[in-house]
Amino acid sequence: AQPSASPPLSAPLRDLPWGQLNFLHTTDTHGWHAGHLQEPSFSADWGDYISFAERLHEKADDEGVDLLLVDTGDRIEGNGLYDASDPKGKYTLEIFGEQDIDVICSGNHELYKANSSNNEYDETVPNFLGNYLASNLDIFDPKTGEQRPLAQRYKKFTTKNQGIRILAFGFLYDFTGNANNTVVKKVEDTIKDKWFQQAIRDRDVDLFLVIGHIQLRSQEFARIYRAIREQQWDVPIQFLGGHTHIRDYAKYDSKAYALESGRYMETIGFMSITGLSTGGKSNEAADPDFKPSASPSFSRRYIDNNLFSFYHHTSLNESTFPTEHGRNVSSMISSARKKLQLDKTYGCAPRDYWTNRAPYPSKHSIFSWLGDEVLPGTVCDPKRGDKPRMVLTNTGAIRFDIFKGPFTVDNSYTVSPFTSGFRYIKDVPFSVAKRLLQILNQEVPQLWPASKSFASKMPAQPNQAHTSHGLEHVYQPSEQMRLGKAHTYDEKDLTPGYTTTDDGGSDGDDTIHVPITFFRVPSCLESRIDFPPTSASATHSSDSVEPVLIDLIYVDFIQSYVLLALKFLGTDYQDGDTEVYMQGRDMTSLIAEWVQGHWDCE
Numbered sequence: 341a342q343p344s345a346s347p348p349l350s351a352p353l354r355d356l357p358w359g360q361l362n363f364l365h366t367t368d369t370h371g372w373h374a375g376h377l378q379e380p381s382f383s384a385d386w387g388d389y390i391s392f393a394e395r396l397h398e399k400a401d402d403e404g405v406d407l408l409l410v411d412t413g414d415r416i417e418g419n420g421l422y423d424a425s426d427p428k429g430k431y432t433l434e435i436f437g438e439q440d441i442d443v444i445c446s447g448n449h450e451l452y453k454a455n456s457s458n459n460e461y462d463e464t465v466p467n468f469l470g471n472y473l474a475s476n477l478d479i480f481d482p483k484t485g486e487q488r489p490l491a492q493r494y495k496k497f498t499t500k501n502q503g504i505r506i507l508a509f510g511f512l513y514d515f516t517g518n519a520n521n522t523v524v525k526k527v528e529d530t531i532k533d534k535w536f537q538q539a540i541r542d543r544d545v546d547l548f549l550v551i552g553h554i555q556l557r558s559q560e561f562a563r564i565y566r567a568i569r570e571q572q573w574d575v576p577i578q579f580l581g582g583h584t585h586i587r588d589y590a591k592y593d594s595k596a597y598a599l600e601s602g603r604y605m606e607t608i609g610f611m612s613i614t615g616l617s618t619g620g621k622s623n624e625a626a627d628p629d630f631k632p633s634a635s636p637s638f639s640r641r642y643i644d645n646n647l648f649s650f651y652h653h654t655s656l657n658e659s660t661f662p663t664e665h666g667r668n669v670s671s672m673i674s675s676a677r678k679k680l681q682l683d684k685t686y687g688c689a690p691r692d693y694w695t696n697r698a699p700y701p702s703k704h705s706i707f708s709w710l711g712d713e714v715l716p717g718t719v720c721d722p723k724r725g726d727k728p729r730m731v732l733t734n735t736g737a738i739r740f741d742i743f744k745g746p747f748t749v750d751n752s753y754t755v756s757p758f759t760s761g762f763r764y765i766k767d768v769p770f771s772v773a774k775r776l777l778q779i780l781n782q783e784v785p786q787l788w789p790a791s792k793s794f795a796s797k798m799p800a801q802p803n804q805a806h807t808s809h810g811l812e813h814v815y816q817p818s819e820q821m822r823l824g825k826a827h828t829y830d831e832k833d834l835t836p837g838y839t840t841t842d843d844g845g846s847d848g849d850d851t852i853h854v855p856i857t858f859f860r861v862p863s864c865l866e867s868r869i870d871f872p873p874t875s876a877s878a879t880h881s882s883d884s885v886e887p888v889l890i891d892l893i894y895v896d897f898i899q900s901y902v903l904l905a906l907k908f909l910g911t912d913y914q915d916g917d918t919e920v921y922m923q924g925r926d927m928t929s930l931i932a933e934w935v936q937g938h939w940d941c942e
């Protein structure tokens with residue numbers, strides 16, 4: 341990380357619970373490999389993570405235990421470092437590939453576009469050859485057109501220090517939104533495959549490791565768990581998941597646990613197991629009394645991704661912590677950011693706008709801002725003029741918050757990275773269109789943003805007033821932090837942050853925080869534009885009369901759901917009735933345009 345983003349917080353920390361076998365886990369990094377420039381809690385970059393992993397490897401080797409690195413996908417889409425380059429991923433593929441990852445798999449985001457899955461096949465798989473697993477994922481080879489596994493289905497290996505024999509799989513949930521150059525086989529079908537059934541019958545295994553871009557409390561993981569347990573009732577199983585962007589830890593049985601490690605480089609998951617058998621390098625040979633424990637112990641820690649945490653967990657400091665390799669990767673990141681001009685400012689936000697930290701609708705809700713200001717100010721296709729129109733978007737199209745202050749090129753991608761354009765159906769009866777939102781919000785959970793699941797883990801507080809909890813502290817280093825002074829623990833000095841409750845209790849987070857309040861948001865929102873006013877003085881859409889016909893505009897990502905909802909309402913619109921609206925525009929460019937026109941920096 342750059343010095344300006346260095347150690348942010350002098351907060352009380354829980355130590356890492358080291359064991360015989362240890363994991364560092366990342367998931368859903370979505371291009372945030374430069375870390376969070378506006379939030380010190382998450383300000384370490386991928387280079388710092390490389391230093392961290394190298395230092396922990398040294399520690400593991402000193403102690404004679406093992407450390408494995410895992411990544412469970414969604415490495416792309418969500419940050420200028422990936423999305424602003426042409427082609428996308430020009431810098432991040434190489435930056436990410438610098439980390440030495442032992443087991444890795446694909447997320448859904450690698451597969452939305454043929455271009456990005458081909459990148460996996462041509463670059464990421466060869467870079468992690470032998471470690472990239474694709475248990476239920478095929479690709480049509482871009483050169484031959486032949487359908488092939490994206491990577492090997494599973495791997496068996498023995499750990500370096502303890503000699504633990506591990507059989508590992510790498511799954512993706514039953515994703516259906518992929519481009520037509522890949523094939524995702526349903527988990528329930530894959531586990532019937534001969535290769536899988538043979539693999540799980542292997543008796544010379546000390547641990548099954550199932551990594552997946554799959555949430556922990558899902559049918560997919562439950563099916564894999566049951567399939568393994570049908571053959572091996574007693575062998576420990578470690579699951580490492582992702583996709584829902586949350587911190588979570590689930591107990592399937594006393595020898596089977598699962599960890600999910602958040603999103604956007606906010607969290608480095610740490611998992612440890614002690615009491616495993618070590619058939620690969622028999623401890624029994626070295627110690628005739630050695631017995632694997634009847635019930636191994638599992639433990640987890642969610643590390644806030646910042647240097648303060650990294651220094652603490654390595655017992656090192658600013659001068660002793662970074663490795664040459666880590667430093668070089670941090671330089672690669674800052675040079676890529678410069679080339680992409682990610683710090684160029686479009687304007688300055690007058691206040692914070694939250695995805696889930698403010699209720700919707702409200703002054704601080706990013707969705708209120710989008711629906712009330714951005715869309716009305718930007719959605720107009722010259723070929724349709726100022727016809728009354730209604731815009732529908734899924735809230736999942738908005739991925740991150742806006743902080744008060746400079747709004748940069750980078751922020752335009754962190755808020756909305758997707759290249760989905762807009763489409764429309766002309767002259768839809770308003771009597772039908774006005775009923776769409778309610779149907780979309782009730783019937784289409786697939787449209788929910790990942791953060792919806794995040795919010796749904798929190799106690800529902802739909803009517804609770806937004807409390808800022810002094811959020812300024814999260815991204816404004818205190819005097820003591822800047823001076824690097826030691827800090828005595830005192831509750832009133834705690835900073836707001838993640839306070840996770842999971843199947844292990846509420847002691848999983850490394851940094852002790854005061855909680856942040858999260859609010860649920862609907863799946864979709866609508867914006868009504870240029871509706872006929874009731875009187876000459878009317879300025880708000882709520883002061884308008886109902887038009888008879890409107891142009892129904894939506895982001896093309898939700899087209900199939902919009903058409904389905906229209907069918908449900910008794911109409912018969914087909915794909916052929918839809919047309920492109922505002923050719924070449926997407927949410928990223930609309931937001932950038934609106935900010936440039938409305939948010940001055942004084």
Ligand SMILES: O=c1ccn([C@@H]2O[C@H](COP(=O)(O)O)[C@@H](O)[C@H]2O)c(=O)[nH]1
Nearest residue numbers: 583736737758760786787788789790897
């Ligand atoms: O073009 C797109 C692609 C995705 N979305 C939204 O993202 C989630 C999936 O993201 P995860 O990181 O895998 O959770 C999807 O449900 C949509 O809400 C989008 O809006 N447009």
Ligand SMILES: [Zn+2]
Nearest residue numbers: 368414583790
């Ligand atoms: Zn994701």
Ligand SMILES: [Zn+2]
Nearest residue numbers: 414447448583
């Ligand atoms: Zn995902």
